[in-house]
Amino acid sequence: MKILIIQMKMIGDVLTSSILFEALxxxxxxxxxxxxVFEHTLPIVENNPFIDYVIVYKKDQRFSELAKxxxxxxxxxxxxxxxxLxxxxxxxxxxxxxxxxxDKFYTRRVSTHVFSRNIQAKTIAGSAIEKRLRMLSPLSPDFPTEIKPKIYLTETEIEKAKATLTASEIDLNKTxxxxxxxxSNHKKTYPLPYFAKLLDQIVGSTKAELLFNYMPSQRGEIEKLFxxxxxGTQQHIHLNIYGKNLRxxxxxxxxxxxxxxxxxxxxNMxxxxNVPSFAIFAPPLNKSNWNMYEDGNKNVSVHLKDYKPKLFEVKPEKQLKKEWEPFYxxxxxELIENDLHQFLKNNSK
Structure with missing residues (x-):
């Protein structure tokens, strides 16, 4: 049997959908x-032992060539x-x-089975996981309802990163x-003045060393945050240590x-x-779509709706996407600091 899974989207989507290969x-x-997948997402599935072959769709490639x-x-x-489409x-x-x-009006014409994206999660895996695994049900009724996405690093990659940190005199025994x-855009970026206050809280309570995930083109924004x-917080920030590529x-x-x-x-990465995460959701996003494997301890997320639910009672999603800035x-x-404090307490050395 020969099976193709299509997910030409962003990194998080490609990573999450990779669970289907483990199940299959x-x-x-x-x-x-x-x-x-798209070419820029290829590193996220590198070394995945469940995938036999990755078809890479490049920006300059003709769609007709891919279809053929x-x-x-x-x-x-x-x-x-x-x-x-x-x-x-x-x-x-x-x-x-x-x-x-x-299930979309145009997929009904070409597919033998269609499924709604709107489901109520039944497990800690969350709806993003469950609705993907449900797409396997036409093949068999007994696939699992939850699988955690995984990334496969080589020992060489792990040791090289360790050497980079050690060479920069970062003590791996410290947090x-x-x-x-x-x-990924301004609509999904917590305001920098607010984020700076969170960084002050992080360093103030843990004395942790801070690395940043950014591309060289984003250096200016990161320096604004710095x-x-x-x-005292700035002394714990290491802007020159960052991943030159995704791996x-x-x-x-x-x-x-x-x-x-x-x-x-x-x-998601x-x-x-298996690294703990504290995620800040943008106000227009539906938290239940992507709060995978949250346990209130190792993986935690916060949304403005968690603290001010009345703001969202009469705001449709389309309106939220247009009026995201006032919500931010x-x-x-101050709304986040208690949840962040507990997370830091549970995930620091």
């Missing part, structure tokens, strides 16, 4: 399992986790006997936190006691490395 490999050990390739593979099963086209022309998608101060911190970031995070920052790919202004660091 357990059920069908002889199956040939392929994954279709998919058709030529002669898949028995296609599972379209993204389910947009382009991936629905790929699913439709694949020729697969079983074609699984999320080290990876900070995800910048979201300048907003208290001098380096992962290896550095592996050595951290936790990742603290905006909800997104970084938080930390969880997949109401998301004061």
């Amino acid at each position: 490999r357990e059920k069908y050990p002889e199956a040939e399992l392929h994954y279709l 390739n998919i058709r030529a593979q002669k898949y028995n099963v296609v599972i379209d986790v993204l389910s947009n 382009k991936t629905a086209m790929l699913t439709g022309i694949s020729g697969a006997k079983i074609k699984v998608s999320y 080290i936190y990876m900070i995800g101060a910048l979201g 300048d907003l911190c208290q001098p 380096e970031f992962l290896a550095l995070t592996y050595h951290c006691d936790a990742l603290i920052g905006n909800e997104g790919g970084g938080v 930390a969880k997949a490395l 202004q109401k998301f004061l660091p």
Whole structure:
């Protein structure tokens, strides 16, 4: 049996959807399992032992070329986790006997099975995990309802990151936190003046060393955040130690006691490395969609709705996406500090 899973989206989505391969490999050990992803997300599934082959869709590649390739593979099963117009086209022309998608008016025309994205989570795994695993039910009724995403680092990568930290005179016996101060865009980034106050709290209570997850193009924003911190906090910040690429970031995070920052790919990657995480959700986001494996101890998330639910009673999602900035202004660091304090207490040396 030959199976294709399609997830041409962002890092967190690709990582989360990779759980399907572990489930499929357990059920069908002889199956040939392929994954279709964007080129920039390839490092997140590197060394994954459950994936036989990754089809990489590059920015400059013609879609017609990709479609021809998919058709030529002669898949028995296609599972379209993204389910947009382009991936629905790929699913439709694949020729697969079983074609699984999320329920949209255009996927109904090309798929043999469709599922709603709207589900109520029944386990600590959360809806992001459960709704993906449910897409395997047309193949068999007895797949698991929860699997944790995993990232596979090599010993060489781990040791290289350790050497980087040691060479920078960072004591691995002290608490080290990876900070995800910048979201994927402004709408998913906790205000920097507020974040600076959280960093002051972190260093004040733990004396931790702080590393940052950022790209060179974001250095200016990170320096703004640095300048907003208290001098005592600045002494614990190491801006020159950062992952030059995604795999380096992962290896550095592996050595951290936790990742603290905006909800997104970084938080999902930390969880997949079994590194504790404290996530700040952007006001327009539905927390229940992505609060995977939260236990109030090792993995914690906060949302403005947790503290001021009345603000969201008459605000539809579309309106929240347009009016995100005023909501962020109401998301004061004072609201978060007690939850953050407990998290730091549970996840520091």
